[in-house]
Amino acid sequence: EPEVTQTPSHQVTQMGQEVILRCVPISNHLYFYWYRQILGQKVEFLVSFYNNEISEKSEIFDDQFSVERPDGSNFTLKIRSTKLEDSAMYFCASSEGRDSANTEAFFGQGTRLTVV
Amino acid sequence: AQKITQTQPGMFVQEKEAVTLDCTYDTSDPSYGLFWYKQPSSGEMIFLIYQGSYDQQNATEGRYSLNFQKARKSANLVISASQLGDSAMYFCAMRDGYSSASKIIFGSGTRLSIRP
Numbered sequence: 001e002p003e004v005t006q007t008p009s010h011q012v013t014q015m016g017q018e019v020i021l022r023c024v025p026i027s028n029h030l031y032f033y034w035y036r037q038i039l040g041q042k043v044e045f046l047v048s049f050y051n052n053e054i055s056e057k058s059e060i061f062d063d064q065f066s067v068e069r070p071d072g073s074n075f076t077l078k079i080r081s082t083k084l085e086d087s088a089m090y091f092c093a094s095s096e097g098r099d100s101a102n103t104e105a106f107f108g109q110g111t112r113l114t115v116v
Numbered sequence: 117a118q119k120i121t122q123t124q125p126g127m128f129v130q131e132k133e134a135v136t137l138d139c140t141y142d143t144s145d146p147s148y149g150l151f152w153y154k155q156p157s158s159g160e161m162i163f164l165i166y167q168g169s170y171d172q173q174n175a176t177e178g179r180y181s182l183n184f185q186k187a188r189k190s191a192n193l194v195i196s197a198s199q200l201g202d203s204a205m206y207f208c209a210m211r212d213g214y215s216s217a218s219k220i221i222f223g224s225g226t227r228l229s230i231r232p
Binding site: 031033041042043044045048050055056058089091093103104105106107108109110112 | 149151153158159160161162163166207209211217218219220221222223224225
């Protein structure tokens with residue numbers, strides 16, 4: 001069964017460093033998303049991406065964040081200068097993009113980012 | 117604005133019993149989709165079931181069913197014959213519109229624990 005894959009599963013980084021979280025969405029999907037979940041808290045929307053541009057972003061997604069689809073398969077989230085409060089589980093998700101009743105998003109297994 | 121409310125932070129249920137997880141929502145869009153996701157202790161987000169706002173029948177997927185009461189704006193998840201492996205965090209989520217262009221927002225979750 002097709003699935004969204006994320007790498008790495010766990011990343012530890014020093015405060016102030018740049019990190020890139022990688023995702024391979026399901027191959028025929030057109031919409032891509034990043035979410036984050038701070039430990040023990042709810043899942044928060046960061047950004048959605050379609051046709052090589054951002055469709056929507058939340059207030060969390062400030063200038064330190066950026067997304068890119070560098071080739072036909074990868075979808076990346078870059079955090080330019082990490083802060084302690086960026087420590088969270090980051091989920092990538094993708095949707096098929098049909099305008100029909102069934103528009104669920106499939107999530108990757110997540111990348112746990114720890115900023116020290 | 118969209119809003120998802122899960123009022124049960126935690127629940128304990130005896131194995132083999134049925135369990136209902138509550139979810140209410142609010143939206144001004146007549147077209148929307150409702151989802152339930154399961155998050156086991158390993159952290160991944162697993163899609164369980166989907167209900168569209170125009171669907172006439174309640175959604176079912178194996179042991180999962182969604183009790184959709186549109187007038188009450190509720191979308192409760194029913195798990196029949198609970199199993200130990202059902203112990204996890206469960207999130208109710210919603211997307212406005214019948215399109216993958218709009219983001220999915222999540223409730224705060226219910227932690228379900230199944231007792232042997």
